[in-house]
Amino acid sequence: MIDALIRFSLQQRLLTAVLALVALAFGLHAVQNLSVDAFPDVTNVQVQIATEAPGRSPEEVERLITVPLEIAMTGLPGLEEQRSLNKNGLSLITLVFTDATDVYFARQLVMERLSEVRQKMPAGVTPVLGPLSTGLGEVYQYTLERADDGQRELTQHELMERRIAQDWVVRPLLPGISGVAEINSQGGYVKQFEVLAQP
Numbered sequence: 001m002i003d004a005l006i007r008f009s010l011q012q013r014l015l016t017a018v019l020a021l022v023a024l025a026f027g028l029h030a031v032q033n034l035s036v037d038a039f040p041d042v043t044n045v046q047v048q049i050a051t052e053a054p055g056r057s058p059e060e061v062e063r064l065i066t067v068p069l070e071i072a073m074t075g076l077p078g079l080e081e082q083r084s085l086n087k088n089g090l091s092l093i094t095l096v097f098t099d100a101t102d103v104y105f106a107r108q109l110v111m112e113r114l115s116e117v118r119q120k121m122p123a124g125v126t127p128v129l130g131p132l133s134t135g136l137g138e139v140y141q142y143t144l145e146r147a148d149d150g151q152r153e154l155t156q157h158e159l160m161e162r163r164i165a166q167d168w169v170v171r172p173l174l175p176g177i178s179g180v181a182e183i184n185s186q187g188g189y190v191k192q193f194e195v196l197a198q199p
Contacts, residue, residue: 045078045097047110048130050090053122058086064122065091072117076109077101091127103132131182144170156189163188 009016051065066084070093073082078101085092097106107129114127121127144162154162163185171183 044099045101045103045106047095047106049093049127050130051125051127052090053125054089056089058088061091062086065125068117068120069093069127072113160189160191164191
């Protein structure tokens with residue numbers, strides 16, 4: 001078979017050269033249209049539901065919030081898997097859809113179900129959709145430092161001031177940057193005011 005192919009190629013040199021040039025043109029066209037990513041996104045279609053319930057234990061969060069939400073989400077078109085995480089005062093539900101499902105369509109379906117189940121939630125508890133992001137997760141982390149910090153340990157007051165700067169100065173500026181989906185702050189001390197009333 002290979003002998004016949006080589007014999008045909010030698011006998012039909014012009015046809016072989018034209019076919020090679022056509023294959024080269026198709027190859028160059030494919031290389032120009034090839035998408036190249038440093039970190040290709042292989043994430044499945046996910047929609048997250050986050051619900052804050054301050055002051056509730058993980059057992060209460062699961063019983064009063066997570067289970068009713070999971071029951072409401074069952075039967076969604078294209079839904080493959082449900083995962084949930086219950087913490088103190090926080091419920092996180094991840095809904096995984098088939099790859100053929102459009103992520104915006106999936107979010108719309110979840111929003112419709114959320115509007116139905118919101119009335120069954122405890123008072124002051126409102127489930128919200130998580131941001132539209134990929135499985136690459138947190139891409140960039142940064143710290144707020146001063147030039148004179150050195151290796152010394154910061155005081156609680158300094159850590160509180162850094163957290164105030166993060167929450168009220170840096171964080172509001174970052175969502176304006178293209179491609180930023182969410183900013184998660186951690187560390188430092190959140191400034192709190194305690195009011196002691198004299199009855």
